[in-house]
Amino acid sequence: MEATMSSQPSDAPGPPEDDRVTSARLPSIFCARALLASLLVILCVLLGLVPTRAACGNENNSKRKWGSFEYVNPRPNAMLVSAFTTIAVRRGSLIQTPLGPASYYFEVTGSKSGKHHHKGELRVGDDQKTVLFRPRDPFVPGEKVYVKVLKGLTALEDGRSRVLDEYEWSFYISRMPIKEYWIKKMEQGYDLHDYDHDFDRQLVHHEDADGDDGVEEETTSRALADEANDDLTYIAPDPSYRTLPADFPKIAVTFPASESTGKDDLIFVGTLFMRTNKEPDKKYVGYGLILDETGDPVFYKPFGTNEKIVDWRVNRDGHITYVGVPWSYYIGLDRFYEPTKRYQAQHGYKINSHGIEAFANGSFVCVIYDEQPVDMTRYDTKHGKKDTKVVGSIVQEVDGSGNVLNEWRSWDAFPLPRLVAESTSNVSERYNRFDALHVNSIDFMPDHTGDILLSFRHRDELIRVDRSTMDVCWRLGGVHGDFAFDREDIDYDGRPFRHQHDARVHPPTAHHVRRTANRTIDSTASFHVTMFDNGNKKSRYHRVHRMLIPKYSRAVEYAVDETNRVAHKVWEYRHDPDYYGIATGSVQRRDNGNTVINWGGLGIYPTLPFLTELDGHRNEVLLQMAFKEDYGAYRVTRQPWWGRSKQPPTVVLNRDVPFPYQLHVSYNGVTNVVSWEVFRSTAADGSDEGKIIEVPKTRFETIMPLPVVMSECVWYRVRARAGPIDAGTTVPQPSIMSEKVFGGATGREEACS
Incomplete structure (x- = not known):
């Protein structure tokens, strides 16, 4: 098979010789809306409104298109810029420090606010390459800001000092009132719980081109508990446990195969639920959970009523990170489950819950949903209003000192006419809101560049962003993607995947490559990408069998050849019968080659499994779990973990059994307990x-019958004996006694005390 596209005209009779098509080519034939998008893009290019897509991985000197700099932020002529923005420049080489006052290097003047350079702060980022000017006061909404970098910044290149030339540009501040920025709302005591409804809109609002609005009702899929064989399914945790909260989520666990799934990696899942019109007042309690492969708890963290726990997992910096809606920042728990890290977006924004990647050096990359009031009557005459909230996407890389080293803004990359034409979403009449992109995952290219891969749900598209310049390098999927796909994997309007989640990049190594039995894939793939393809649309048109296939979700993997701009589907998995997860979902390729799938669905009936683990060779299901209640999960992972605790063990005396009584003991989150020591006293x-x-510890909760004692007054305490059983650490577990529990005669505790 040739590695290039067929040159045969689209109107030629018969099938083309090549069975690959670009995701850009078919929409212009089959979709009038995409045709309009094509014309708008051409117009924008002619007017200079669309940045040229860059070739990634070039040497720094070929990237410096802003005078002496490869990166400036905000960009020249940028619109809708935050009033709290910092100003950054970067050449790509080290900057000679220390620097003098900001006014020696920058002139920053607002058309309304006046001069800022005498009142701001000059900083050098932790990378020692990025120079930032932080104004003391915010800019005035709607003003134009003029920036001039004066001659004087010195770069160190090839062992020599190079004084950088002057460069000047301007940009425009958003008209959003200062009081509407999240940083000001926090200062004014904004009720965070008002944000809960906004999250519901973000997560569910996915209007398809056919006008669907809000949550769809699906009855074609069935819940795990309904379809599983009773001999293979049990409910976890053990109902005899007494040390767990009464509202702890119940989990249906299924083992259809006996092969090991790798017991060292634990399961990280946060509970997610959505209110529905049928049960608007139903109450839930949010939980962050760590489970073993039997469904037994290892650690649990209960949250407030109706709190949704999103993106609960071990991050790259070794912390368990999560954002609980309606919070506006991520939290990082250390190995003692203490909240020792807080990840906050900069420039006055609130962080978004769709993903964060945190690093050991203190830096992190996060996503932001930037709502801006826009007159949409010019772009959507049917639904648009003069004050429609248009949601842009922003990606920030923040260093350990709180500096914004990189900022990518959809407002710069996609002009508004293009956003409207290419988005699969419409203006929501219910909320007067237009979520045109809906960024929902971040990952990094496996090559030397570390470039950023972003997933846009409402564009059915992935993009690569150059991490040094923040230029868009290419687009995979969507209306005007840069890659050709196999014809059999293209749906009726030219899109290879729909409303995807959790796009993850893998090097083409033995652990990650999947090859179909009936197809030979060439070895030129630059990388592989896995994702959860939600499949949000009425149907897929199968071009080979020429038939409509009902909506379904799947895990899918592509081998991507950047040189020849082709993408092959090398693996996919669909449940039988099909599952359809309306939103959320994730796919993880484990180091042992197994694949972990979370089917999403938001917990709306039917409840779908939050975990299906597949064998790495035969696609056999090794393990499956689903919540018994109406919970879903945003993202689920299996990861190695060890934990300790500064809290005492939990001990409960069970008197609901024939004498002698039983002690129930557990140690939430401690992973190296080998046994329990039980102490008794008859003196208060x-x-x-x-x-x-x-007594040996074998699972989360140990249940032990107590020896008979002839005393009306008796108390018990327990202490964990820890062993060095955790790989990769020598951190000891503190020896902490539990609280005392009274085990004497019923009703005699006060008298005994």
Whole structure:
């Protein structure tokens, strides 16, 4: 098979010789809306409104298109810029420090606010390459800002000092009132719980081209608990446990195969739910969970009523990170489950819950949903209003000192006419809101560049962003993608995937490459990408069998050849019968080659499995889990983890059994407990306390019958014995006694005390 596109005209009779088509070519034939998009793009290019897509991986000197700099932020002529923005320039080489006052290097003047360079702060980023000017006061909404970098910044190149030339440009501040910025709302005591409804709109609003609005009702899929064989399914955790909260989520666990799934990696899942019109007042309790492969808890963190726990996982910096809606920042838990990190977006924005990637050096990359009031009557005469909230996407890379090293803004990359024409979403009449892009995952290219891969749900598209210049390098999928796909994997309007989530990049190595049995894939793939393809549309048109296939979700993997701009589907998995997850979902390729799938669905009936683990060779299901309640999950991972605790163990005396009573003991989150020591005393002050038994720990909660004691007054305490059983650490577990529990005669505790 040739690696290039067929040159045969589209109107030639019969099928083309090549069975690959670009995702840009078919929409111009089959979709009038995409044809309009094509014309608008051409017009924008002619007017100079569309940045030229860059070739990634070039040497720095070929990237410097802003005078002496490869990166400036905000960009020249940028619109809708935050009033709290910093100004950054970067050449790509180290900057000679220390620097003098900001006014020696920058002139920054607002058309309304006047001069800022005498009142701002000059900083050098932790990369020692990015120079930032931080104004003391915000800019005035609607003003034009003029920036001049004076001659004087010195770069160190090839062992020499190079004084950089002057460069000047201007940009425009958004007209959004200062009080509407998130940073000001926080200062004014904004009720965070008002944000809960906004999250519902963000997560669910996915209007397809056919006008669907809001949550769809689906009855074709069935829940795991309904379809599973009773002999293969059980409910976890053990109903005899007494140390867990009463509202702890119940999980249906299925083992259809006996092969090991790799017990060292634990399961990280946060509960997610959506209110529906049928049950608007139903209450839920949010939980962040760590489970083993039997569904037994390892750690649990309960949150407030109706709190949604999103993106709960171990991040690259070793912390468990999560954002609980309606919070406006990410939290990082350390190995003692203490909240020692807080990840906050800069420039006055609130962080978005769709993803964060945090690094050991203190930096992180996050996404932001930037709502701007826009007159949409010019672009959408049917639904648009003069004050429609248009949601742009922003990606920030923030260093450990709080500096914004990189900022990518959709307002710069996609002019508004193009956004409207190419988006699969419409203006929501219910909320007067237009979410044109809906960025929902971040990853990094496996090559030396570390470039950023972004997934846009409402564009059915992935893009690569050059991490040094923040230029768009290419687009994969969508209306005007740069890659040809296999014809059999293109739907009726030219899109290879729809409303995807969790796009992850893999090097083409043995652990990650999947090859179909009936197809030979060439070895020129630059990388592989996996994703959860939600499949949000009425149907897929199968071009080979020429038939409509009902909506379904799938895990899918493509081998991508950047040189020849082709993408081959090398693997996919669909459940039988099909599952359809309206939103959310994730796919993880584990180091052992297994694949972990979260089917999303928001917990709206039917409840779909939050975990299906597939064998790395035969696509056999090894493990499946689903919540029994109406919970879903945003993203699910299996990851190695060890934990400790500064809190005492939990101990409960069970009197609901025939004498002698039982002790129920657990240690939330501690992963190296090997046994439990039980201590007994008959004196209230514990003066005669002594160890009576030691019981091995085999699961989360240990249940032990107590020895018979002939005393009306008796108390028990327990202590964990820890062993060096955690790989990769020597951190000890503090020896902490539990609280005392009274095990004497019923009703005699007060008298005994």
